[in-house]
Amino acid sequence: MHLISAENLTVRHGGVAVLADVDFAIRRGEIVTVVGPNGSGKSTLIRALIGLERSATGQVTRLPGLSIGYVPQKLHIDATLPMTVRRFLSLPRRVTDAAAAAALSRTGVAGLETRQMARLSGGQFQRVLLARALLARPDILILDEPTQGLDQPGIAAFYRLLEEVRRETGAAVLLVSHDLHVVMSASDRVICLNGHVCCQGTPRVVSAAPEYRALFGLGTGGALALYQHVHDHDHDQDEGHGHDHAHPHAAHPHRHDHSHDHSQSKAADHV
Numbered sequence: 001m002h003l004i005s006a007e008n009l010t011v012r013h014g015g016v017a018v019l020a021d022v023d024f025a026i027r028r029g030e031i032v033t034v035v036g037p038n039g040s041g042k043s044t045l046i047r048a049l050i051g052l053e054r055s056a057t058g059q060v061t062r063l064p065g066l067s068i069g070y071v072p073q074k075l076h077i078d079a080t081l082p083m084t085v086r087r088f089l090s091l092p093r094r095v096t097d098a099a100a101a102a103a104l105s106r107t108g109v110a111g112l113e114t115r116q117m118a119r120l121s122g123g124q125f126q127r128v129l130l131a132r133a134l135l136a137r138p139d140i141l142i143l144d145e146p147t148q149g150l151d152q153p154g155i156a157a158f159y160r161l162l163e164e165v166r167r168e169t170g171a172a173v174l175l176v177s178h179d180l181h182v183v184m185s186a187s188d189r190v191i192c193l194n195g196h197v198c199c200q201g202t203p204r205v206v207s208a209a210p211e212y213r214a215l216f217g218l219g220t221g222g223a224l225a226l227y228q229h230v231h232d233h234d235h236d237q238d239e240g241h242g243h244d245h246a247h248p249h250a251a252h253p254h255r256h257d258h259s260h261d262h263s264q265s266k267a268a269d270h271v
């Protein structure tokens, strides 16, 4: 059963279609990432799926009673408005001190309760946003560029946390990201958007798709190599190293177990 789906979704801004004929669906427990160049409609798609953006044509369907934990791309908190982290975590629904402390600890920012939101670092701010989204016990976490402001080990840890949340709660995760290397190692499915769905499928399929390569360049073959590599070994070995390091194995041409790549790429859902 789909948690959220869209059929033939078209969204216009000022008469211009910023999204055209997009079909989309996400199931419980899936991690799906939307990639695409700046201005390609990623945030617009997310907002339309949540119901914050009106569709010109097409239809968005959400499972009745669906609980969504949403982290927007931008959230401006006025520096003149006093707002502690603790208060922020109780918006819009009040949570207990214990639940707030546990959520902060889980996202790696334990003990920040009394700090002012406007004075947090970029990375701390993102982690607090995630903590707040988790407190909603979401069926689906929707995160628009959640790793902005995080350092490289922070980005790797963030994706590990998303996998943990999915494993423990069965929540689906839908995110927008520019961290192509990590996306390829951490998503079940990738959707490549450029006003329309250029291609979608498993990371391996999308990495090989000509549409994806045309948008992101052949260099992103490195993302595929890294994806293949990190799935050859225990993820814990990456602890603290981040995925952006020049990985000794990333450039190895050891594609022995991927001889079926080519046929899979043909199966990519090109539009």
Ligand SMILES: Nc1ncnc2c1ncn2[C@@H]1O[C@H](COP(=O)(O)OP(=O)(O)OP(=O)(O)O)[C@@H](O)[C@H]1O
Pocket (backbone or CB within 6 Å): 013, 014, 018, 036, 037, 038, 039, 040, 041, 042, 043, 044, 045, 073
């Ligand atoms: N409220 C709005 N009014 C007019 N145009 C808008 C509005 N919101 C978005 N757009 C336009 O729609 C297009 C898609 O924007 P969107 O924010 O969805 O892109 P994006 O893929 O998320 O980009 P980025 O990677 O830069 O965050 C852009 O050309 C943007 O200028």
